[in-house]
Amino acid sequence: MIAEALALSALLFTIGVVGVLTRRNAIIVFMCVELMLNAVNLSFVAFSKLYGATGQVFVVFVMTVAAAEAAVGLAIIISIFRHQESVNLKDINLLRG
Amino acid sequence: MGNEFFSLLYSFHFYLFGLIAVAAAIAFVTRKSPVAAAMWLVVTMFCLAALYVMMDAQFIGVMQVLVYAGAIMVVFVFVVMLLNLGHPSELSDISGKWGRLFAGFLGLALVAEILTLTRSPMDLRLVVPTIPVTVTSTGGIIGGVSGPLFREYLLAFELTSVLLLIAIVGAVVLGRKRSAS
Structure with a gap:
């Protein structure tokens, strides 16, 4: 099952x-x-079947980082929306000069 | 006969959940409406949770449902609601013909690369440890995960709490209304 995973x-x-x-x-x-x-978590779990539970510990860390990233990223998106009234990446070109 | 039947059932469900996961992921990247996309992503995450449970990672499966499908996706849907983006606008946000061609080509190239890697004559397999890994935990399913988490990776675990604190403070600072200073 590891190869399929x-x-x-x-x-x-x-x-x-x-x-x-x-x-x-x-x-x-x-x-x-x-x-x-x-997807990366899935490979971690698949390898943890082969190499022991360390992979699952890494999945816990990846989940934490994903949660933190989602919180900060969505806050950034909200604050961009306040400025631009849009979340389309085409409209976000402040750094284009 | 019983064991064989169980093995067949296991494979069937493994492929079933895998197929649903891929189909839901494809539906997710092609939906116009952000809410529909989020729902398809939740389906993918549930299928992945089922696969985790089938691969003897029950704790991770539970965390997948609670944290990913339950918390992170709720935050996403909440932001979609907050920004009033539920209706797909007339203009699709999917980029034009060339962008789609480029992305499709890149996707095919990535899959082909991975497939050739598995068929390459070089031995790219990871070295299997000579000592077979045995589940030595006495704490059941969770003990296998929490043991290393609180022993070998204690420092990293504590650092993630700092990371979460930074994320909370950062989200609050970024999200609050700018005061008229």
């Missing part, structure tokens, strides 16, 4: 990458990043 993890990660590249809604881009983190 790793293949599934690779597929989910790729779908997440494609989502990040194609979508322009900042919130959906964030959700795609969460999907990529989930």
Whole structure:
């Protein structure tokens, strides 16, 4: 089952990458990043079946980082929305000059 | 016969949940409405939780449902509601033809890369430890995870609490209304 789980993890990660590249809604881009983190978690769990429970400990850490990232990222999106009235990444070009 | 049947049932459910996860993920990246996308992502996360449980990581499966599907996605949906983005606008936010072509090509290239890596003549497999890993925890399912978490990784565990504190403070600072100074 480990090989299948790793293949599934690779597929989910790729779908997440494609989502990040194609979508322009900042919130959906964030959700795609969460999907990529989930795919990595799946490989961690698959390897933990082979190498012991350390992989599951790492999954706990990844979940913590994902939660922190979601909180801060969404706060940033809200504060961008206050300035620009939009969450479309096309409209967020303050640094373009 | 019983054992064989169980094994077949296990494989069937493994593939079933895997297929649902991939299908829901594809539906997730193609939906226009952020709320629909979030719901499909929740489906993917539930399927992953089922897979975790099937791979003897029951605690992680529970955490997946509670933290990811229960907390993080609720925050996402809450922000969608807060910004009043529930309706897909007339203009799709999916980028144009060239962007989609590029992303699709990159996705295919990534999958092909991974597939060739598994079929390469070089031995890329990780070295399997000579001592087989045995579950030595006495604390049941959770003991296997919490043992290393509170012993070998205690410093990292404490540092994540600092990280969470920073995230809370940062979210509050970023999210509050700017006072007229």
